[in-house]
Amino acid sequence: MNPFSLLLLSGVVLLSPWALITGKRSRPEIHGVRKFLWIVNRLYCLVWHRLEAPVMAPVPAQGAAILISNHTAGLDPMVLQASSQRVLGFLIAREFYEFWALRPMCRLLGCIPVRRDGHDLAATRAALRALDEGRVVPIFPEGRINPTSGMTLLEAKPGVAFLVLHAKVPVIPAFIWGTPATNQVWRGLITPSHTRVIYGEPIDLTGPIPDGPIDKQRLAIVAEQMMDAIRALQRRALGSLHEGVRQSDGPEDDLRVGPTPEGRPYALSGDRASQR
Numbered sequence: 001m002n003p004f005s006l007l008l009l010s011g012v013v014l015l016s017p018w019a020l021i022t023g024k025r026s027r028p029e030i031h032g033v034r035k036f037l038w039i040v041n042r043l044y045c046l047v048w049h050r051l052e053a054p055v056m057a058p059v060p061a062q063g064a065a066i067l068i069s070n071h072t073a074g075l076d077p078m079v080l081q082a083s084s085q086r087v088l089g090f091l092i093a094r095e096f097y098e099f100w101a102l103r104p105m106c107r108l109l110g111c112i113p114v115r116r117d118g119h120d121l122a123a124t125r126a127a128l129r130a131l132d133e134g135r136v137v138p139i140f141p142e143g144r145i146n147p148t149s150g151m152t153l154l155e156a157k158p159g160v161a162f163l164v165l166h167a168k169v170p171v172i173p174a175f176i177w178g179t180p181a182t183n184q185v186w187r188g189l190i191t192p193s194h195t196r197v198i199y200g201e202p203i204d205l206t207g208p209i210p211d212g213p214i215d216k217q218r219l220a221i222v223a224e225q226m227m228d229a230i231r232a233l234q235r236r237a238l239g240s241l242h243e244g245v246r247q248s249d250g251p252e253d254d255l256r257v258g259p260t261p262e263g264r265p266y267a268l269s270g271d272r273a274s275q276r
Contacts, residue, residue: 028085029086029087030085030086030087033108034087034108034109037105037108037109038081038082041078041081041082042082044078044082045075045078045079045082045195046082048192049075049079049179049192049193049194049195050192050193050194050195051079051082051083051195051196051197052194052195052196052197053079053082053083053196053197053198054198055083055198055199056083056084056085056199057080057083057084057085057086057172057174057199058172058199058201058202059084059085059086059136059170059172060170061085061086062134063134063169064130064131064132064133064134064135064136064137064167064169064170065086065136065137065169065170065171065172065202066131066136066137066138066139066160066163066164066167066169066170066171066172067080067084067088067136067137067138067139067171067172067174068138068139068140068141068160068171068172068173068174068226068229068230069138069140069173069174069175069176069197069230070140070142070146070150070153070174070175070176070230070234071140071142071143071144071145071146072145072146072147072148072149072150072176072177072179073145073147073149073179073180073181073182073183073185073188074145074184074185074186074187074188074189075179075180075188075189075193075195076140076176076179077090077138078189079176079179079195079197080138080174080176080197083197083199084136086136087109087110087135087136088109088136088137088138089109089110089111089112089130089135089136089137089138090109090111090112090138091111091112091114091123091127091139092106092111092112092113092114093113093114094113094114094115097111097113098113110130110135112126112127112130112137113126124159124162124163127139127163128163128166128167131163131167131169132167137163139160139163141156141157141160141223141226141227141230142154142155142156142157143156143157144183145183145185145188146183147180147181147182147183147188148181149177149178149179149180149181150175150176150177150178150179150234150237150238151177151238153227153230153231153234155223155227156223156224156226156227157223158216158219158220158223160223160226161205161218161219161220161221161222161223161226162214162219164205164222164226165205165214165218165219165222166214170202170203170204171202171203171204171205171226171229172199172200172201172202172203173199173200173203173226173229173230173232173233174197174198174199174200174230174233175197175198175200175230175233175234175236175237176195176196176197177195177196177197177234177237177238178193178194178195178196179193179195180192180193196237198233198236198237199233200229200232200233203225203229205222205225205226
């Protein structure tokens, strides 16, 4: 073998592993049209709502995760997406999902349509399927907009705990504050604000709970653990302002979650447009 052929063969051997790794490397979720929409949304949040997000959401670069956050305004989905490098497929009220002007974007982002009647098993299955496919599913455990700009928190609905226990994926808590104090979705979007969001480290909500039937007690325990994680971020964010802040009790609407007939899984439902 002449020196030139030997040099060429050596180059092929050295470069082959790199070529194989590069070939298998998948594109990021946010690319093409999604990248354009992400930039527009981030600029909107930064300029109109003066968004402050010290760090991006600590979601895994690949694979499934559940992102949980308090729900302060219709702006929240934009805030979370602007501070995440993964596509967030939010739960959105079915009538908004099916609105002709929004439907293409909802499909592009992998949003999950939810009925308002409180027993949407299709939405539950769709959320579990999205997690099985390795997507990030963001959910607001409170189930409705609580328009106090993050000063109070509601109790969590058990349906989110049902997803956590079934999916067994990392759960990342977030806390949003400073949003417009309104539960009207469009007003929350057009009213300027100084919105901020912080994230906690991923938490494991299935470890301390033994295997067994998913009953109301287990759901209640996990739901409370989720809100505890968000409360910890609330205390960290608000500091002295948090002293005296009470736990809010509000009517159960929006993402209501409740038991269905015996033997059937819990279902998700949406009210207003708080689940986007």
